[in-house]
Amino acid sequence: MYIYIFGNGNTSFSDFRKYYETPLLQVxxxxxxxxxxxxxxGVDTLALEFLKTLTPHVTLYHVGERPRYLPDRFKTHVAEWKxxxxxxTDQERDCAAIDRCTHYLAIDFNSDEKRKSGTLKNIELCNELGKIYLGDSKLR
Structure with missing residues (x-):
């Protein structure tokens, strides 16, 4: 099972805990x-911080020569991450992760009738490709 975790850049810590923490703790x-x-x-950095002491089974996808953010490796699993x-671009990075994933966890807070966020576009692509949603189905 390969789970792609993504979401809006302005997601708060409390929203991360509310919508992401429980599904992640279950797996x-x-x-x-x-x-x-x-x-x-946002979600990316919060997820990385959440996972750093819990699992070595993480692949970090990044734009450019080195990640914009990488948690501390000292006494964490980060040194074992791929x-x-x-x-x-972020879009190219997202497409690579979506191509690899079997499941996804994402919530979109930013889209409205005038604007479709990158997160919503990624959710739609995951759904089109038959990726399995890991979160609360009422939020899809």
Whole structure:
């Protein structure tokens, strides 16, 4: 199971805990679960911080030569994480993670009738490709 965790850059810590923490805690100790995460602010950095002491089964996808954010490696699992980079854009990075994932966890807070966020576009792509949603189905 490969779970892509993503969401809005302006997601608060309390919203992360409310919408992401419980589904992640339900699967994090399963050795067959691997997490795919970007390195943009918001959900990405909160997820990386959440996972750093819980699992070595993380692949970090990043834009450019080195990640914009990477948690501390000292006495964490971060040193064991796989890091894949040199993507030219966030969209290219997201597409690579979506291609690899079997499941996803994402909540969109920013879209409205005038604007579709990148998070919503990624959710729609995951759904079109038959990726399995890990969160509360009422939030999809």
């Amino acid at each position: 994090v100790n399963n050795p067959g679960v691997h997490f795919l995460v970007g390195e943009f602010r 890091v894949i980079g040199n993507f030219k």
